[in-house]
Amino acid sequence: MKSIDSILHIPFDKQRIIYKGRSLTDPDALISSSGLTPGSRVMILGSVDKLNPDEAVKLVKAKDTSDAVDLQLKDLSNKLDTILSQSNSDSLEVTAHVKSTIDIMEQCMRTLELLDSVRLPYNCESERACRKRLVDTIQEFLVQADKLRAEFLKLIKT
DSSP states (O other): OHHHHHHHOOOGGGEEEEETTEEEOOTTSOGGGGTOOTTOOOEEEEOOSSOOHHHHHHHHHHHHHHHHHHHHHHHHHHHHHHHHHSSOOOHHHHHHHHHHHHHHHHHHHHHHHHHHTOOOOTTOHHHHHHHHHHHHHHHHHHHHHHHHHHHHHHHHHO
16 A cells, blocks of 8 residues: 555555445555455545646646637637628638637647646645636636637528
8 A cells, every 4th residue: 555655646644545435544455455456446535745746737738728728719709800890701711710619619628627637735725726717717718719609600600
């Protein structure tokens, strides 16, 4: 069980391993002596003590993606305004913009999944606040992209 500490970076005193409804508590016991076999599913609960640099990189990557999505949404919004101001609109161009909004929405979902995978210690309040702000921002972008998509779809139908 101490090997879990080296793999997952969760200190032994802060981890709890559950297998078939039983809590495995003996620190010196081999995992196989607990009845675990290859392919068995266990639940590991615990918290990390310090911020892993890889987790900080995930936050930076999510922030960069957020900035890129913001620019893409502004660009698409400007294109929508241009199309609305013109009386004739090319359906192929509008269809391409619909696909762009779908791509943006998928990018937002991947970013939300990335942010969900970030493991932060309890004492990293600033990183937790940053993650919360990023999640809120990405969710707003999803709403904006969905509205833009609906507007472009209206243009196709008319």
